[in-house]
Amino acid sequence: MSDSFKTGRARPAYGELMTPRLDMIGIVVSDMAASLAFYRRLGIDVPAAADSQPHVEAALPGGQRIGWDTEEVIRSFDPSWTRPTTDGRVGLAFLCDSPAEVDSLYAELTETGHTGHLKPWDAFWGQRYAVVLDPDGSGISLFAASRTAGTAEASEPASPTA
Numbered sequence: 082m083s084d085s086f087k088t089g090r091a092r093p094a095y096g097e098l099m100t101p102r103l104d105m106i107g108i109v110v111s112d113m114a115a116s117l118a119f120y121r122r123l124g125i126d127v128p129a130a131a132d133s134q135p136h137v138e139a140a141l142p143g144g145q146r147i148g149w150d151t152e153e154v155i156r157s158f159d160p161s162w163t164r165p166t167t168d169g170r171v172g173l174a175f176l177c178d179s180p181a182e183v184d185s186l187y188a189e190l191t192e193t194g195h196t197g198h199l200k201p202w203d204a205f206w207g208q209r210y211a212v213v214l215d216p217d218g219s220g221i222s223l224f225a226a227s228r229t230a231g232t233a234e235a236s237e238p239a240s241p242t243a
Contacts, residue, residue, distance in 0.1 A: 105138070105146040106173070108219070109155050111164070113137065115216040116149055119195065122186075123175050123221070172212075174222035180209035183223045187211040203227045 110116040114132035121127055125147060131137040138148040155162045177183045184201045190213045191197040198220055201211040208224045215221050 103145060105148050106171075107148045107150065108215075108217070109152060110149050110217055111152060112216055113149060113151055119190075119215050120147075120149075122190065169219040172220045172222060174224060177209075177223055177225040180225050180227055183209045183211050183225050186223055187213055 108116070113134065117127050117132055117137065125139050125141070127137060127139050135151045135154045136148065138146050141147055152162075152164060177186060180201075180203075187197065187201050195216070196214040196218075198212040198214055199210070201209055201223075204210045204224075204227065207227050209227045211223045212220045213223065
């Protein structure tokens with residue numbers, strides 16, 4: 082038998098093969114204080130002292146992290162970075178306890194100046210669903226199991242904007 086058959090496949094010089102795992106969701110922000118205030122209202126625990134920091138991280142349930150970096154931080158290691166001019170391609174979704182919470186949270190956020198993108202509606206997939214934009218224009222979904230889950234009475238999506 083050849084030696085290669087006996088020893089198996091070659092491994093990387095550094096040891097065992099590694100499997101990447103999602104550890105942190107990163108968000109680039111124009112105004113750290115405004116962004117953190119928005120995400121605090123969605124239940125993420127971030128101390129008030131973080132508002133003036135250029136990089137902030139918070140632990141999420143399940144061990145993952147969410148982080149915010151100012152545009153200046155990103156440009157410090159990627160001088161060619163520019164602010165996107167189109168809608169975001171990554172969205173965050175926040176589970177609410179009830180359809181009423183989706184409605185009240187959407188109302189609170191839009192009444193305090195955040196842009197509503199989709200008013201709350203009963204989606205055909207069985208959720209009360211809404212989308213509000215964070216201070217940098219990223220779509221943030223709010224959802225809960227719908228009162229009409231399992232019935233054919235779910236409504237069409239609401240027209241965009243608050």
